[in-house]
Amino acid sequence: MSSPVSYELVDDIGVVTIDNPPVNALSQAVRQGIHDAIQVARSDASKAILILCEGRTFIAGADIREFGQRPQEPYLPDLCTEIENSTKLVVAAMHGTALGGGFEVALGCHYRCALPTARVGLPEVKLGLLPGAGGTQRTPRLAGAMAALDLITSGNPVDAGRAASLGLVDHLVEGDLREGALDWCRELVAKGASRRKTSELHVETISDGVLADYRAKLAKRARGQVAPQKIIECIEAAMMLPFPDGMAAEREKFMECMQSPQSAAMRHLFFAEREATKVSDLPADTVLRNVDKVGVIGAGTMGGGIAMNFANAGMQVTLLEVSDEALSNGLQTIDHNYMGGIKRGKLTEAEALERRGRITGTTNYATLADADLVVEAVFESLDLKQDIFAELDSVCKQGAILATNTSYQDVDRIAAVTRRPKDVIGLHFFSPAHIMKLLEVVRAEKTADDVLATCMGLAKKIGKTPVVSGVCYGFIGNRMLGHYGREAQLCVIEGAAPEAVDTAMEQWGMAMGPLAVFDLAGLDVGYKARQGLPEDKRGDPRAFRVADALVEMGRCGQKTGAGFYRYDPETRQRSSDPDVQQLIASAADDLDIERREIDSSEIVDRLIFALANEGMNILAEGIAQRPGDIDVVYVYGYGFPAFRGGPMHYADAVGLDDVLQRVQEFQQRFGSENWTPAPLLEQLVADKMTLSEWAKSRRSK
Ligand code: T1G
Secondary structure, eight states, X not given: OOOSEEEEEETTEEEEEEOOTTTXXXXXXXXXXXXXXXXXXXXXXXXXXXXXXXXXXXXOSBOGGGTTSOOOSSOHHHHHHHHHTOSSEEEEEEOSEEXXXXXXXXXHSSEEEEOTTOEEEOGGGGGTOOOOSSHHHHHHHHHOHHHHHHHHHHOOOEEHHHHHHHTSOOEEOOSOHHHHHHHHHHHHHHTTOOOOOGGGSOOOOOOHXXXXXXXXXXHHHTTTOSHHHHHHHHHHHHHHSOHHHHHHHHHHHHHHHHTSHHHHHHHHHHHHHHHTTOOTTSOTTOOOOOOOEEEEEOOSHHHHHHHHHHHHTTOEEEEEOSSHHHHHHHHHHHHHHHHHHHHTTSSOXXXXXXXXXXXXXXXXXXXXXXXXXXXXXXXXXXXHHHHHHHHHHHHSOTTOEEEEOOSSSOHHHHHTTSSOGGGEXXXXXXXXXXXXXXXXXXXXXXXXXXXXXXXXXXHHHTTOEEEEEOSSTTTTHHHHHHHHHHHHHHHHHHTOOHHHHHXXXXXXXXXXXXXHHHHHHOHHHHHHHHHTSOGGGSOOHHHHHHHHHHHHTTOOBGGGTBSSSEEOTTTOOEEOOHHHHHHHHHHHHHTTOOOOOOOHHHHHHHHHHHHHHHHHHHHHTTSBSSHHHHHHHHHHHSOOOXXXXXXXXXXXXXXXXXHHHHHHHHHHHHOTTXXXXXXXXXXXXHTTOOHHHHHHHHHTO
16 A cells, blocks of 8 residues: 655655645554655755645644554654654645644644645644643744643644744745745755754743643633643643653653543544534435525524524525514624624624625515525424414425424424425524534434435534434434433422532533523523423423422523522622522422432432433434434533533443443432433343444444
């Protein structure tokens, strides 16, 4: 098999070209190829060595697929040192995204040039890791300790211009990268540029006080995560220790992260997010429909955010409302969101104006006649949604995709009121819709393949992570949330204070505790949804007795200043409310519930295993394609900690036999209505199979 690395002498420049699609990851073969090329260049006529890549990007990092396997030589840290110690000048020429180990290779070079469109970064922390090939030791030597801390603890790439201002890139190449880089190499040779070893540079340090402050802020921002704190320790080592000792410290902490369950969880998510975009039974050659013009029905919070997504991606958007007043309120909210984006430096005024300019309003359905896609985003009433779809069926052109943003209604029943159910699909955005990354793509019984494929492609275009869900009440996320929320509210009425439940879940890693989430979403939303269900479909009445009482007292959550908590009108800070304690105690009395101490491990197990158990049922029914999809839904839609990998990965990590045992214990204690072990869970334990082995076995079918 030919090497993914080639070497040629271009005049007196040795050119090392890496060609390992799709992202030139540093597989063993690539590392070997670079090593071999450097060896050849050592003794040929070259005066300098240029490293660059074919394809869409410079090296985007170590090959994550090799993690967990036996490490093979040449090891990346050694390769970067070999490059730095080369007897010939070595220059990196970057385009696309030079990330992780790829950027570390560039940092090992004596000089770096890039296209202005290039982005460079060290995203390892997003995999629960840290740069393990000198990134934590060389970056501070070029950019200073503070800039290195920001770059490595955030994991966010910076554009080439910013990188140049930080000293991480020495030259921006306009036009053709290869030719421009070759010219620059010749200039460096001509002017006798030295082999500038980054390892020999001095680190611009920061004080202990600033570092302590940074550590505290990071502990809050990256609550529960191990890698970010280890990154600080590496930067500290770079400031305090000679380079070789700093490298040794980096290697030690890198290996600790690599072997951590947190990194295993985050690497699982990396691939799960990419696999979620694939629909296993969709023919690869499905022709996509063209989508340039988009209509959005309803200019409320969701409709406005949805409209912004499509406008931000360059599409023309028509926002429809029932009245001019409602329309102008909706457009004002959109203006407000764009202003907020400018204030936070997310976009320039010119960009905001351009995007806002793509959104127009109407109160006339006929305006949507030539829309390629229409997304309905009105409040949750099946009747109202059916009326709207009947209207759309009569005004929209043939071939238009008709989508509903419902978060739990039956999409088949919505499609059934049209003469074109194959063009109907669910596109369930999460609030705030212009920010949340997740998009549940609900495949209805008659949804056509090209409609589904088009929407999966569109999701990526508007910066969303799509996950396919079948039709059931609440789809993947909200269906599981019902079980999670039930247990949260049962823990409250059985004896745990709301803040005890939320604190337990937040310390475990959830972005926000369940009761606080319900207050944020609005307790009236759940109340109305329950009122819409027949009595026998509402579930365990003990679970929502308190929430219903709060709503009937006008305490709907943050929007009314009080719910399970009281909220400071200025800061929106939550605080416990003795009135709620009182209300809970009397509700428990009414229901003859003897309240008891509930410790945080019981709270965590009841809520998380309720999620995982229902996730098993969802997989068995084929509502979700694979366990990783459920994990992506929960991490990107429900604030589930990425360092735990999602509810299904977590169940596997804990061990399915332990999960089953705990679920059976809860069944004993709380009854089968709420706790019936999922048959798939029982089957996998009986077969001594993990969920990821089960998923793998289905993938190969
Ligand atoms: N290793 C293996 N496969 C990778 C990969 C990688 N580093 N990066 C991407 N892929 C695969 C991906 O799974 C997908 O495969 C295809 O490439 C296209 O990716 C020692 C330890 C580069 C910005 O964290 O952020 O270096 O699904 O769909 O949207 O310090 O991929 O087609 O089969 O994401 O255009 C550090 C990870 C590694 C960067 C492109 N590097 N990659 O985004 O395409 S750790 C990273 C990305 C490290 C050293 C340490 C993105 C991208 P498939 P894609 P994209």
